[in-house]
Amino acid sequence: MFLFEPFKLRSVVFRNRLGLAPMSQYSAEDHRPVDWHFAHYLTRSMGLGLTLVEATAVSREGAVTPQDLGVWDDTFVAPLRRLVEVIESQGAVPGLQLSHAGRKASRTRPWDGDVSLPVQSGGWPIVGPSPTRFAEGYLTPEPLDEPAIDAVVDDFSQAARRAREAGFRFLELHAGHGRLLHSFLSPLANERTDRWGGSFENRCRLLLDVVRGVRGHWPDELPLSVRLSCVDWAEGGWSLEDSVRASELLRSAGVDLIDCTSGGIMRPLRVEAKPGYQVEFAKEIRKGAGIATAAVGLIQDVRQARQVVEAGDADMVLMGRSLLADPLQVIRLADRGETGVIPRQYRRAFTSTARAPRPSSDFIPEL
Secondary structure, eight states: OOTTSOEEETTEEESSSEEEOOOOOOOOBTTBOOHHHHHHHHHTTTTOSEEEEEEEESSGGGOSSTTSEEOSSGGGHHHHHHHHHHHHTTTOEEEEEEEOOGGGOSBOOGGGTOOBOOGGGTOOOOEESSSOOSSTTSOOOEEOOHHHHHHHHHHHHHHHHHHHHHTOSEEEEEEOTTOHHHHHHOTTTOOOOSTTSSSHHHHHHHHHHHHHHHHTTSOTTSOEEEEEEOOOSSTTSOOHHHHHHHHHHHHHHTOOEEEEEOOOSSSSOOOOOOTTTTHHHHHHHHHHHOOEEEEESSOOSHHHHHHHHHTTSOSEEEESHHHHHOTTHHHHGGGGTSOOOOOGGGGGGGSTTOOSOOOOTTOOOOO
């Protein structure tokens, strides 16, 4: 496999195997995209095969902050459609990540202190599998009962319908980083003794029901992904072996790709986060479950991404922080013949004569 060769999932062809990881911008107004989002996603779609729009709440109580994007009623379709148009204008496949924050909901933004928002201060009720807090300083969730669990499945299903109506061609379900679907998977958060907890099969039930519900509204010809925290990094938690088993079940239920991340089930956690530290998860799930995978997590640049793909460790590489800092790194490779995806407006900067400017002979720098 080569990083800059096309990659196909179902009917969708990505022009290469690079994508933007879903990176929350916490900048929505009334849970709708604003100018920041359109500029952000336009520039970060240049040269990529896939652009994944940040975690988008499937219900009001599923938002992390008041500035999260949302998709819980039909009025969200039109502004999201404009976001799709911006991404497609640069040649990337538009993807949307659907999320329910669960017990991590009702918080202020990171730069506003990242503190809980009680209902009386403008927040909303938080829910989870069990009345177990995510960490000190977080609110205690209300355990979901059977009707509320059914409502969650329907929320994801209807969100998938709206995503299609908006024009997205790739969908991802967020089952990682301690959000609701992940918290049902992990025995560190799920202390239930009914059919939604206890055994591995019971803890997987909600995610699988959501996948089946979503597949009922998401066209067969379009790919579906699950972002999975492949390990909890804590004793007694979700393991890589669990992730391989779950990925087999997800593949049978209609999932096409596992986006392999890790952690987030509780705080504090001690993890040695170094470049490429999660690539092994993508490799093992790809091999063990027979499903396509995406590697993510401190992939520092396109060169490292190429190594991951060419080694056969993952089918795609999603970059997050690296593309926030340097969104044009992909198209810069076009100068070396790696990819022909330079926007017309920028081509003058990538000709053989366009190099870093040098001072002319009569230029005297200030001392």
